[in-house]
Amino acid sequence: MPKIERAERSVKRDYKVIIIGSGFGGQLAALNLVKEGIEDFIMLERRDFMGGTWSQNVYPGAAVDVPSTLYSLACEPYDWTQMYAEQHELNRYTDFIINKHNLREKTATNTTVTKIEWEDIAQKWFVAVKGGEPFSAQFVINASGPLSTPVIPDFQGRDTFKGKSFHSNNWDSTYDYKGKRVAIIGSGASAAQIIPAIAGDVAHLDVFQRTPHWVIPRNDYVFKKWQRAILRKKWAYKALRVLVYWALEYRVIGFKYSQGMLNFIGKRNALKLIKKHIKDPEEQKKVTPDFDFGCKRVILSDTLYAAYCRNNVQLFDKTNGIKEITENGIVTQDGVEHKLDLIVYSTGYDATDGVISYPVVGRKDKTLAGVWSDYPRAYLGTCVPNFPNLFVVTGPNTGIGHTSALFLIESQMTYIMTCISQLKQRNSQVIEVKEQAEQKYTDHIHSEMTKTVWQNGGCNSWYKSKSGKVIAMFPGFSFTYRRWAKNFKSVDHMFDGQ
Secondary structure, three states, X not given: OOOOOHHHOOOOOEEEEEEEOOOHHHHHHHHHHHHOOOOOEXXXXXXXXXXXXXXXXXXXXXXXXXXXXXXXXXXXXXXXXXXXXXHHHHHHHHHHHHHHOOHHHHEEOOOOEEEEXXXXXXXXXXXXXXXXXXXXXXXXXXXXXXXXXXXXXXXXXXXXXXXXXXXXXXXXXXXXXXXXXXXXXXXXXXXXXXXXXXXXXXXXEEXXXXXXXXXXXXXXXXXXXXXXXXXXXXXXXXXXXXXXXXHHHOHHHHHHHOXXXXXXXXXXXXXXXXXXXXXXXXXXXXXXXXXXXXXXXXXXXXXXXXXXXXXXXXXXXXXXXXEEEOOOEEEEOOOOEEEOOEEEEXXXXXXXXXXXXXXXXXXXXXEHHHHOOOOOOOEOOOEOOOOOOEEEOOOOOOEOOOOOHHHHHHHHHHHHHHHHHHHHHHOOOOEEEOHHHHHHHHHHHHHHHOOOHHHHOOOOOOOEOOXXXXXXXXXXXXXXXXXXXXXXXXXXXXXXXX
């Protein structure tokens, strides 16, 4: 991989910290840096707006699947209108944080990182950006997020389609789908929100499902005025947050230790939901997974199955899937062409092998892609040997299947800020995790993973990398990870190479 030439390194400004990404991970990094007295940082955002996932994902029906009081920053409570916030409210919350803390002044938008490279002599990271002068910094915090690189399978004839098409992550709000013939490819979390949101407005909706997901009731709740008034009091908000946390945390017992518990609490409710909404036995078979409950992401929805039962909705499973895409629509395996005006690809993200989408070059010209060629791995999911002063937010094995991802990100911030403060205390410039420490941590993570439904549940999910190892998930209680992040081990790190 070619180096960034010195001639290109006329950096317009040198920073102490560069944060890549402006979603919740980037915002938490910025807030924690300020708390530590570090103001010399910049956030780099590839889009022309800030906010990450909940500013980008504007597809119909977009909403969070974790209660809002927990899916929010611990330091920034909010006056939520309902238990599971919808996209527009999450976007307002994101703007609230950005504006309150003046983060726009600390952000360069329309700035796409194309490569970062460590230079030992300067003891800095040099950050190349598309169409602009590069940046440099002592530290880089990658907060681009695992769900930021959409994937569209290479269907035969995909580029010949003459109608409208886009990925759900890049929903075109200017396109009027009402009265149109629409296909949604995919049946995961995003599709499960889009389908019932648009089914009543389109002329016809074809849903192409590779594998079904387990679905349980969402049980959303709109807060009453008096309840919101109480929740504006910090003690009440915190009490609800704690209650929700522990109500969700026990699920790990099922995901890791008791399939019987998962079946009793989860699978039983999922099967009841199918029978409640879908009466046709053949249609029931289509939506019933053949893998264990919890192996793939569990979908929360009260409306998906009802949408499948509409007269203008047709569900195609793997027995009659996509053969090819033509200029007029989609041809299924039985040879029938289904004419379409719009194709929506709700086909997921490169969330495991593509955790970081740009090239990263560390010490000794090692590339992160090379180090991760077998599978992505990192100490506490955050630091990688030979890549000093680099921190990956929501890195390998930091995902969570039962609670708020923000809880783990906040825990990561504790570790990252401790690393930076340790350097200050030691009057050092460079911190790097030791290879043997990372190896020991990674071995432990994947040993524990063998006990989980994510590894043994009989499915092939996006939680797994191409290696077959589960990379997206943390195999334990979230409070365990938080304890590890707080318990900084100097012996696991090198300072200035020592």
